Amino acid sequence: MANKNHQYRNHPGTLPKTLPRTQTGAALLAAVLLLMMASSYYLVTKLNTNLEKNQHSQETGMALMAAKNALIGYAITFPEIDAESGTDTIDGPGYLPCPDLSNDGSAGGSCSLKTTNNPVTSIGRFPYATLETDDFRDGHGERFWYVVSDNFRNNPKMIPLNSETAGSISGDLTVNGYTNIAAVIFATGAIEGSQDRSTANINKYANYIEATFSDSDGDTYIDTITTGSSDRYVLLTKDELMQMVEKRVLGQTSHMLSTYLNSQGAYPWLTPFSDPKADVRRLTGTANSGSGATTLIDTSVNIDFVEWGVAAGDVVWNATDGSVGFVSSVDSSTQLTITGMSLGTENDFDEGDAYQIQLANVLTTFSGTATLGSSSLKLEDTTKDFDDLGIVEGDILENVTDGSSGVIDSIDNDEITVTSLSGGTGNDFASGDSYLIRTNSGTVTANSTTTLTDTKKDFVTVGIAVGDLVYNVTDGSYGTITAVAATSLTVTLEYGSENDFDTGDIYSISRFNPNPVTPAREGHLAFHERGEPFTTSLDIEMYFPGSISGVANADVTTTVPVPVTVPPVISQPDYVTSINRYVQGKTIAGTATGGSATSLVDTSRNFNDLGVAVGDVVD
Incomplete structure (x- = not known):
């Protein structure tokens, strides 16, 4: 009888067709473990890389x-x-x-x-x-x-x-x-x-x-x-x-106001806003050795009296001792002869004294005609040295001929380059174009007693407003604007020699806001407008000797000093200075009966009765 298990026996010299179950399980487990180790190593390596x-x-x-x-x-x-x-x-x-x-x-x-x-x-x-x-x-x-x-x-x-x-x-x-x-x-x-x-x-x-x-x-x-x-x-x-930055500025402003309040017992008056790019552009500097009562010397590299256009008759302030005088002559680019220094503590210039000069012909200094090297965004004027005039990057240059303007990017002696020009017909510079470094000054183009006309300006666009202060640099008068039109302003002038506008007079406006969208802004603090005049609502009593008539708030013939209330005009160079002037509205004229180089005699006059005072001007 055949053996039942014959089919399960191995023939000699052959391998079994299948492994026992115990051996099969061990091999599978080893393979799985090997795979798990490899995967774990990969995952750990990948995780470490990602973590890193x-x-x-x-x-x-x-x-x-x-x-x-x-x-x-x-x-x-x-x-x-x-x-x-x-x-x-x-x-x-x-x-x-x-x-x-x-x-x-x-x-x-x-x-x-x-x-x-x-x-x-x-x-x-x-x-x-x-x-x-x-x-x-x-x-x-x-x-x-x-x-x-x-x-x-x-x-x-x-x-x-x-x-x-x-x-x-x-x-x-x-x-x-x-x-x-x-x-x-x-x-x-x-x-x-x-x-x-x-x-x-x-x-x-x-x-x-x-x-x-x-x-x-x-x-x-x-x-x-x-x-x-x-x-x-x-x-x-x-x-x-x-x-x-705003937080820092507000914090510092708060500190300044608190300091002012503690020292003065009140907060300062407010002043209108002025475009920093429309400065009056007064010439400021420091007196050097050799200066005196009649001489001002400044050898600083950025000061050139000739280049600035300083001329006889320009007003000079000594900001250190408070005195005021007039330029008698321009002796050189570094020296001026000064006359009439008065109203100060010493009435002279000492080495280190700070000074300020107000130019009557400021527009001539900061305007001109483009010369041959001008093209595209570059202005050349071989008659100027813009470095000496203190022109800096960021100032505004206007092409008066084509009506465009742009921000100054660089200055190189007689050349100015702007970043771009816009608002004009050509928006570029060419030889013969008239130009102007933006200031808040202008030139009157028509005669009038109460109307300032300048056909080269658009007062509405630049934000001039009723209540702004106008200064007629030529005759020294001030007035407040009562009406604004595109090329004209209605102003009543006071405190000057003529109190009117003549063609060619130079004027300045202490606020010049060039933003055509945002209205001119009020309420900025006084230290934002250094060197600019502004009106206040404060009235000051000034006492005059008797025999004064025809003056607002006073019509007297007594010999006792009487008060006259005058609204002041304030100017702030580095500190607030009140400039109060009473002008009776008439000129005292006569014929000298004697005198010398430093004195005037007129026996037909009593200068005391006429109210002549130290600081009055004699022609």
Whole structure:
């Protein structure tokens, strides 16, 4: 009988067709364990890599925010930084440093987004040394890069800088569609594509930043940034920056008002707003050795009396001792002969005394005709030295011929370049064009007793309002505007030699608001309008000897001093000075019966009875 188990027996020299079940289970378990170990190793390695990347990313993000806060801190404390630099003029907060262009952490001396520069100097590394921060780096060990808008750079400055300043000099600086950007900080990461970060290319931003920089409106200034896929960046917007600057300004203003209140027992009077780009442009300086009662000498490099157009008859103030006099002659570019110094404590100029000169022909000094080198956005006038005249970047240049105007970008002796021109027929400069550096002055174009006419102005557009103060520089009279038309103002003049407007008279308006949309603003504090005259509602009693008639609030013939109430005109150079003048409205004339070089005798007159006083002018 056949064996039942024959089919399960192995023939000699052959392997079994299947393994026992115990052996099969062990092999499967080993394979699963091996797979699990491999998977675990992969997962752990991947997790560690991701954790490391996340850690680097988090560290980079924190460093970017720290760098951004450092920029804000610099902007807020800029007045103190400016003062430490030893500059003569300390500007307000809000300015940002230029980038580091040499990879040493120090900010560049000046910068610009102008595309014709090679390189564009407003793109560079983050200036950590200037900002006194850590040497911020990304996860790959690369230093941060930094781009600053031209309107917020600290050199050359855009003046004034305030909450209405746009993100760039040509409008808005845009990054990936976000507008009004003051600055961008980049963490560049690893090398991408064909970037070459060798020593020869270490300061070339294209080898670190993937972003593209473009000029969208063709004005030769970068205004648009489009970042690359690997660029990591943080934006500092204008609103973020100015929000912190405003807090600093309000805090300082509050402190100034509190100090004034504690010392004076009351808050200061308010004054109208004045466009800082429409200054009266008085010549100010400091007297040097050799100055005296009849001589003013100033050898400063930025002072040139001839270039400024100083002339006989111009008024000179000694701001240190309070005296006032007149220019008798211009002896040289550094020396004036002065006459009639009076009303001060010493009535002379000592070395170090601060002075101020009001130019009667200010329009001639700051206007002219373009010469042959003028074209496009460049004005050349070979008869001028704009550096000596104190023209700075940010001032407004007007092409009177075609009606356009623009912001000054650079000055080079007899040349001025503007960022752009707009509002005119040609919007460019050509030889023969008439130009004007914007001031709040003008020239009267028609004779009138009560109407100021200037056909080259549009008083409505620039925001001149009823109540603004007009100063007739030529005859020394003041008046308050009672009506405004496009090219004329209704004004009643007082305190001058003629109290009227003659063709060719020079006038100035202490508020000049060029914004055609926003009405002229009232209520700004007096220290915002340094050097500008303004009216107050305060009346001052002035006492005169008897025999005064025909005067408002007084018609007397007594010999006892009587009070006359006169509304003052206030001027603030570095402090408030009240200038109160009573003019009886008549000229005392006669024939000299004797005298000398320094005295006048007229035996037919009693000068005391006529009220002649020290400081009156004798012709």
